[in-house]
Amino acid sequence: MQDSETEISTLGEFGLIDELTKDFKIKNKSTQYGVGDDCAVLDYSHDPKLRTLVTTDVLLEGIHFDLTYTPLKHLGYKAAVVNFSDVYAMNGKPEQITVSLGISKRFTVEHINELYAGILLACNEYGVDLVGGDTSASVTGLIISITCIGKGEEGKIVYRNGARDTDLICVSGDLGAAYMGLQLLEREREAGAGQRDFQPDFAGKEYILERQLKPEARRDVIEELHRLDIQPTAMMDVSDGLSSELLHICKDSNVGCRVYEERIPIDYQTAIMAEELNMNLVTCAMNGGEDYELLFTVPLALHEKAAQMKTAKIIGRITKPELGAYMIDREGNDELPIKAQGWNAFAAR
Amino acid sequence: MQDSETEISTLGEFGLIDELTKDFKIKNKSTQYGVGDDCAVLDYSHDPKLRTLVTTDVLLEGIHFDLTYTPLKHLGYKAAVVNFSDVYAMNGKPEQITVSLGISKRFTVEHINELYAGILLACNEYGVDLVGGDTSASVTGLIISITCIGKGEEGKIVYRNGARDTDLICVSGDLGAAYMGLQLLEREREAGAGQRDFQPDFAGKEYILERQLKPEARRDVIEELHRLDIQPTAMMDVSDGLSSELLHICKDSNVGCRVYEERIPIDYQTAIMAEELNMNLVTCAMNGGEDYELLFTVPLALHEKAAQMKTAKIIGRITKPELGAYMIDREGNDELPIKAQGWNAFAAR
Incomplete structure (x- = not known):
């Protein structure tokens, strides 16, 4: 570890979360309360046709990505975007994500900040709010589990099962x-x-x-x-x-x-x-x-x-x-x- | 591996998901569409005071649990229940979960079925629907990431920040x-x-x-x-x-x-x-x-x-x-x- 690097244990879980989430601003009216309590509180009730879309993806080091050639910022961006993609695929709009991480000892605060810089960029680019997560040590490797919540409209949501002959x-x-x-x-x-x-x-x-x-x-x-x-x-x-x-x-x-x-x-x-x-x-x-x-x-x-x-x-x-x-x-x-x-x-x- | 054990690769990801989710029945009217598409579709719009609660927890082998003394069925039950607990802690009611797993080579289909039997038991006990997830191989160890969605009522949701002198x-x-x-x-x-x-x-x-x-x-x-x-x-x-x-x-x-x-x-x-x-x-x-x-x-x-x-x-x-x-x-x-x-x-x- 170099001088400019900070061991995660010096911040602890809550300090790390404060550090990582400080630059995220709330952008959607459906986000009533974000990071910092037992749950995030969302409002998907203001229109009776409104539907809540939920998708989740897990990315594991050694299976889904190789950090020898994947910059952490890009990885964070991609981890968020692949979830947004699932919401668009329902003809919806992504509005919130939760980010859970498992972090092994070789990662420093600076590394995880880089990862979050990518997540932040994706959230800003697509207008999505970070509303929660869970951050833990892992035995080996980096684990990223993201859940995305979005909105769709009853009657406009597109499933996989609606294709018809001649389409x-x-x-x-x-x-x-x-x-x-x-x-x-x-x-x-x-x-x-x-x-x-x-x-x-x-x-x-x-x-x-x-x-x-x-x-x-x-x-x-x-x-x-x-x-x-x-x-x-x-x-x-x-x-x-x-x-x-x-x-x-x-x-x-x-x-x-x-x-x-x-x-x-x-x-x-x-x-x-x-x-x-x-x-x-x-x-x-x-x-x-x-x-x-x-x-x-x-x-x-x-x-x-x-x-x-x-x-x-x-x-x-x-x-x-x-x-x-x-x-x-x-x-x-x-x-x-x-x-x-x-x-x-x-x-x- | 014994005769009665099935390698996960024989089923593949989608076969495994079909096998694991077949016994889950939908119980909540907020669950419009569960497992099987890019997203789950939920309806949290039928009452303007309805709020959507979201929480997530990650459990990692070697950090949060030790399988030498933790039965997989108990582990599945606990992994679900700790998320429900977060929703109750907002004065809410849990209604949906997504379950993401990372599974290393030493686990068989029977092992993951045991884990899911515990998740199913918890879902039935607490009236919660399984609506999605992501299942992948892991390099080592078992990774469980669960997100829970629930409902609360505007004005009744309880945060951490409302305690007052003399309470x-x-x-x-x-x-x-x-x-x-x-x-x-x-x-x-x-x-x-x-x-x-x-x-x-x-x-x-x-x-x-x-x-x-x-x-x-x-x-x-x-x-x-x-x-x-x-x-x-x-x-x-x-x-x-x-x-x-x-x-x-x-x-x-x-x-x-x-x-x-x-x-x-x-x-x-x-x-x-x-x-x-x-x-x-x-x-x-x-x-x-x-x-x-x-x-x-x-x-x-x-x-x-x-x-x-x-x-x-x-x-x-x-x-x-x-x-x-x-x-x-x-x-x-x-x-x-x-x-x-x-x-x-x-x-x-």
Whole structure:
């Protein structure tokens, strides 16, 4: 530990919480009372159509992140944003988070301040209030558990189970970039192992790195849907990979789907990286995961509006369930079955 | 691994979640949609005075629990109940929980089923719905992060900051038992270390064991307060020890306090165990922690009602802040300063 570093035990749990939360300001009228009591107190009662949305994500060192190449500030930002993404995926608006941490002995107050600087940035960017949490020592590694609370409107909330035959399938942004960013980081980590002055080569690959290290939640997509008065029939965010999420929607809605390979949105940096690593580009885009894009379906009658969207594009259509889930290749007729090869935290153990 | 044990990877994350959540039934009208989408959807809008309460707790193996003497079912029960306790401590009612787990390789599906059996029991006992969570592998050890959502009523919610000079201080149940239970478990674990057929001696100590392993949240105290029409001015649950919680109320309410040593409620099993271990009984009761009793203050005008309570007793009074926080000993005049020696997860590292 260096001179400028502070052991967490010198502050204790309550001192640490005071230090970490002092820069957070309350922004939402639904937040009546935040950090500092047995519970936060929220007001989700001022409109009878108001609904409360709740989602939670846990991020574990060694499983979900590697601190050798993940800056703590980015990690804090990402840990918050992936929760916001789940609220947008219901056509909602995130308003509060609680942050629970398990912190091993190798972390100092300065480290945790960095992590919180990222959480603060995300909260300010997305207009979300920090309202509580729990902070404890851990035996090993950093543990981050965030719960996000948001608002939705009865009748406007979008589940996974509403897709219907002939609906259009849309996805925002592009896919596979976060996964390629992870491959790049892993490659440079291995190349630099044991070398003191190793400089990783990230030139021209800034986009895929940012997609991995500092993803955004697609609030802009939700805003565009509202502006164009498009009410999706089903929606979810792409965290485990497009294939996996398509199958969730098909299963929950009891439908099938066809997705056009040529319409899968892929950034050129993603394509270049896949080529460098000799990986199949479409497989990466379909199964990479951590894209935090929004996958949604809209009625065929809204085709014209959906085609106008700047933040999303049409990639396929919903079918009757007996037709299964397939991708149509660039030649237009061969059909490849869509399989969930998304990230499985338990398979890798 | 034995024949009857199932590796978690054979089910995968979604299979595991289906298996774990299948026995949970929705009980509250505020729960509109539970497990299975990006978010749970709750309705806290049907009464303009309704408020949403949110609390969260993280329990880490090796820090908060030791599986050599903690049955997984008890652990699941306790992990849920400690969150309910925080909602009752606001004069609220818990209605939903989310459960996030990190699970290392040594745990099987059967282990996690046991943990969930305890969570299910607690949910059924307290009328709470499981509405979501996140389940992941961990590098080492078991990680449990639970968030609880509940309801309160505007004007009836009790914070820590409302205690006023001359208010009576009350506490429910008895104190120090959970801490003595922990000491007993630790003693027997050490006595049995390395002995294959060691039988721990718990005869006559069932109460302190239960207080440690399977604590309850004091819903009955909240019900009695309602029945007697007592609105506390400040309240919190005793998780870190009475001394620590008294100081929280004093600081947040800007008051002092006097507590009578002879009124601190202590069970005889707690007293016997302290004697056996040659520990100071009052110190254990004041600082032991994990009691999950309710500490609250009521206006002096309600003295008669407060004195009638079956679930709680008067242990002292609130004073002006300049009088500080002191305990009055059995002789009635010496005053011992109250200090927070409660459990600090960071000090022990």
